[in-house]
Amino acid sequence: MGIYHLLWLIPALPLLGFLILAIFGLKMPNRAIGIIGCASIGLAALLTIIIGINFLTSPPTGNFYQQTLWTWFSVHGFSPAISFYLDPVSLIFTFVVTFVSFLIHWYSTEYMRGDEGYPRFFAYMNLFVFSMLTLVLANNLLLLYLGWEGVGLCSFLLIGFWYKEQENCYAARKAFIVTRFGDTAMIIGLFLLVKNFNTLNIQDILTKAPSLWQPGATTAFWAAILLLGGALGKSAQLPLQTWLPDAMAGPTPVSALIHAATMVTAGVYLIARMHVLYELAPVVQLIVAIIGAATLLIAGFSALAQRDIKRVLAYSTISQIGYMFLALGVGAWSAAIFHFMIHAFFKGLLFLAAGAVILAMEEEHDMFKMGGLRKKMPVVFWTFLFGSGALAAIPIITAGFYSKDQILFFALASTKGSFWLWLCGFVGAFLTAIYTFRMVFVTFFGEQKKEVHRKPTNSIKIPLIILGILSLIAGFIEIPKAWGNFAPFSSLMNKVMPQVQLAAGMENKEVLLEVITGIIALLGVYLAWQFCLKSPKVLYNFKTTGLGRFIDKFFFKGFMFDQLYDIILVRPVVWLSKIDKRDFVDRIYEAIGNLGLLLNKIFSRTQNGYLRWYVCGLVLGMAVALTIILFV
Amino acid sequence: MMTHIPPNEGLLLAAILFLLGLIGVMTRRNIIYILMCIEIMLNACGLAFVSAGAKWMQADGQVMFIFILAMAAAEVSVGLALILQMHNQHKSVDVNVLNQLKD
Amino acid sequence: MNVIFYIASIIAIMATIMVITGRNAVHSLLFLTVSLLAVGVVFFTLGAPFMAALEVIIYAGAIMVLFVFVVMMLNLGKAYEKMEESWFSYKAWLGPGILCVILLGELIYVFTVTKGSSQPLTVITPQEVGMSLFGPYILGVELAAMLLMAGIIGAYHIGRKKQKEYHRFLQKEEESV
Known part of the structure; x- marks a missing residue:
């Protein structure tokens, strides 16, 4: 048990790093800042891996370990503690957060070199990692909420990192305000839970809830839907997804860390954590699935029309989190977390590679002005290709295939799934393949339009290579049932999560579905190649027609959600505040x-x-x- | 010598002297007079201590008077030096000349 | 003995009134000396002969001599007496007078409310005062010694020479103007 006592160090190390950088950062040389920023996360990651190995080889009794540091406060019998809770779910999240964060920090030492806000950047990043770890390790919802708001704050600070340009500040404010809607719903949900349980301890709530509420009870419905509101805001799902594309205003490592790999999945974590609540409120669970399906389609279509390489990735993030929500909605808890992990690897990779490209192109974001980078930046190209393959779920050789395929299978086969949910996911997979490889072909193939300005160094290449390898092989820890009985990931998850209830007669359809999904992904790649490289004229001609222009604009603006909210929310509020001056x-x-x-x-x-x-x-x-x- | 002293008369005299000194401080503009009136007030305080000490038949009141005496001596020496400087610099003993510390 | 107390009290009050209404500084100083001597007598009647002696020697003697020296050094003359006359207005006396009458009324009220019994006079000898002074009050004595030291040094420093007319910042301003 010895090593478990060091659990508190995992969040404490990034906090220490933040404090050092915040207090002394301005007086330190950049090299020392980079070392401190990386080392704090690196040590946390190392510790997580050691604890994780310990956890896997000799699991503690009950499959969880809890470490209470002190009581936060105590009011009228309600006394949340500063207490960390480690079980397979939080272990996976902690591992991904620390590990991917470490690689991104490493990458940032090179990416942010020469920026005047160097110490500020690493201080914020360390604070972010601390908040995220608090979020995933918290044993009660109040501490979770502290981390939740902490990542929201860091997200605000980092999106507006280059605050001298007004647009970045607007993007930061937008992210903060839009997520605020969700967070408000969430805190009301927490109040509701306190009122009913007189505690916010997650495990207590989960064990007490089934005896307090019947399945489908009204209170359970409200509690679940209010928490869902928070999750929608943080995870950028419909209808609160509009902040994420604009959040690309921050430095690219920030986009990689916050808006792809870790923070946006906090909503997934919350729902997975509170899964009992959602099983007691089947209506809300269905809503989760529908929102996930709708979001992945809308984001997929929007990604088709983007020109900014980071915005394509942003919409793909929204879309992939939509898949996770779909999985949560059909009760495939393990599949959602599996996809989270794989997604963290390949999306972190894609953003970092995109960052390397942007660096080489002197802050050029428009991918139609790049092109032909395949020969000039081979490492970036190959790793980007691996990541894209995982994102597009190219069959068998990429990790994304295994995770996405699992979700699609459960969307159809689960008792809570349906054909329509599956169809949405299926179309989404097709779209994903198209927009992903459109991005690859436009950026790396074709003729070169701009000179490479800054070659990636080792600090950039090594994280890319590590993540690239993981994007390929990480899927093998969860082989589909039809192929063989090797699924250590879901068996680990199923220790604390209920298994998916399969509808009758669905078990043997898995292979069929896999084949269809694989074909559709390859078809998407082919279409992207056909229209982007071979005969771009066809697409160009279509865009010049009236309908084509309209569709292009409609997709480009993300289904006009910004404009809609402007009309129904922003303008009335501005008008009201004007007359009530x-x-x-x-x-x-x-x-x-x-x-x-x-x-x-x-x-x-x-x-x-x-x-x-x-x-x-x-x-x-x-x-x-x-x-x-x-x-x- | 077996006389009885009334308990409050000494204190009353101290109060009257103190207030007379106070009136002087408030009304006079000549800084020498102000210093004199402060002496009167200090002396009245000493008187109050001594009469209180007599009432309780304790030596403490007289000890306090000695302290006041020492303080008065120190205060007068510094105060008079200040008056000399003031007269040197402003050619006046009017305190209203020294009103430059207003906001 | 009581008669002596009352006579001395009346002399003290009258002399003090003469001090605060006086026009000539030297005359006022003499009245102040009279007042202090009268208070010395009051000390004697209150059974504090040692204090009476100190009052006469230090207050009426040493301190008043200092005053007289300073007044002589300033050599204010007739012009100042005229100025005092002009400062001596009814308006200047009204407010402070009322305030002090209120305070006096309140103090008399306090003394009448807490009327204690009269008690026999006990003389507190210098020996007792000395025992107390160098017993429980030894720290106070040391502090008083330091205060006197500070007073001497301060008086020497302040009164040493004719200092510049302005503070150094003001002087700079003056030069630039």
Whole structure:
């Protein structure tokens, strides 16, 4: 048990790194900053791996380990603790967060070189990792909420990292405000849970909930849907997805870390963590599945029309998280977490590779101005290709195939699944293959349009290679049932999560589905090749027609959600605040201010510099005090 | 010598002297007079201590008077030096000349 | 003995009134000396002969001599007496007077409310004062010694020479103007 006692160090190390960098960062040389920033995360990752191996070889009793550091506060019997909870789910999340973060930090030492905000960047990043680890390791929902808001804050700080450009600040504000809607719903949900259980301890809630609520109970419905609201905001799902594409304003490692690999999956984690609640509210679970399906389609279509390489990736992130929500919605908890892990590898890789390309192109984001980089940047090209393959779920050789295929199978085969959910996921897979390889072909093939400005160094190449290998082989830890009985990941998950309930007669359809999915992915790649490389004229001609232009614009603007929200939310609020510019509440505060000014005028008269006047004031005060003492 | 002293008369005299000194501080503009009035007030305080000490038949009141005496001596020496400087620099003993510390 | 107390009290009050209403600084100083001597007598009647002696020697003697020296050095003359006359207005006395009358009323009220019994006079000898001074109050004595030291050094430093008319910052301003 010895090693488990070091669990607290995993979040504490990044916090320490943050504190050092925040306090002394400005006075340190950049090299030391990079070392501290990476080492804190690296040690945390190492510790996680050691603890993880220990956990796998000799699991603690009950498959969990809990470490309570101290009681946070205690009010009227409600006393949340600063306490960490390690079980297979949080172990996987902790591993992915620390490991991918470490690679991204390493990469950032090179990527951010020469930026004047170097210490600030690493301080924020370390704070982010600390918050995320608090989120996933928390044993109660209040501590989870602390981490939740912490990652929200860091996301705001990092999106607006280059704050001198106003657009970045707007993007940061948008991300903060949009997620605020979800977070408000979530905190109301927490209040509801406290009212019902008088505790926020996750395990207590999960064990008590089935005895308190019948399946389909109204309170369970509200609690589940309010928590879902928080998850939708953080994970950028419909209808709160609009912030994520704009969040690409931050530096590329930030996009990789926050908006792809880790933070946005906090919603997935929350729902997986509270799975009992969702099983008690089947309506909400269905909503989760529908939202996931709708989001993955909308984001997929939007990604087709993007020109900015990072925005394509952003929409693909939304789409892939849509898959995870779909899996959660059909009760395939393990599949969702599996896809999370694989997605973290390949999406982190894709963003980092895109960052290397952007660096080489002198901050050029438009992929139609790149092209032909295959020969100039072979390492980046090959790793990017691996990541794209995983994203597009190219059969057998990539990890993404195994995770996505599992989700698609369960979407159809689970008792909670249906043909329509499967169809959405299936079309989504097709779209994914198209937009992913459109991106690959446009960026790396064709004629070269711009010179390579800055060659990637080892600090960039090595993380890419590691993630590239993982994008290929990480899927082999979960072989489909039809191929053989080798699934250590889901057997680990199933220790704490319920297994998927398969509908009758579905077991043997898995191979068929795999074949179809594989074919559709390859077909998507072929189409991308056909229209982007071989005969781009066809697409160009289509775009110049009226309908084509409309569809292009509609997809490019992400189904016009921004415009819709502008009309139904932003403008009414602005209008209301304009007509209510001088309401009476303001008057009260103005009056207080004016009273202060008036008193200032009166009393400053008494400061006339005459000694005798001051003595008179003293004596008057003495008389008043004596009167009060004697007669009152 | 077996006389009885009234308990409060000494304190009353101290109060009257103190207030007379206070009136002087508040009304006079000549800084020498202000210093004199402060002496009167200090002396009245000493008187209050001594009469209180007499009432309780304790030596502490008189000890306090000695402290006040020491303080008055120190205060007068510094105060008079300040008056000399003031007269040197401003050619005046009017405290209203020294009103430059207002806001 | 009581008669002596009352007579001395009246003399002290009258002399003090003469001090605060005086026009001539030297005259006021003499009245102040009278007042202090009268208070010395009051000390004697209160059974504090040692304090009476100190009052006469230090207050009426040493401190007043200092005052007289300073007044002589300033050599204010007739012009100042006229100026005092002009400062001596009814308006300047009204407010402080009222305030002090209120305070006096309140203090008299306190003394009448807490009327204790009169008690026999006990003389507290210098020996007792000395025992107390160098017993429980030894720390106070040391502090008083330091205070006197500070007073001497301060007086020497401040009164040493004719200093510049302005503070150095003000002087710079003056030069630039």
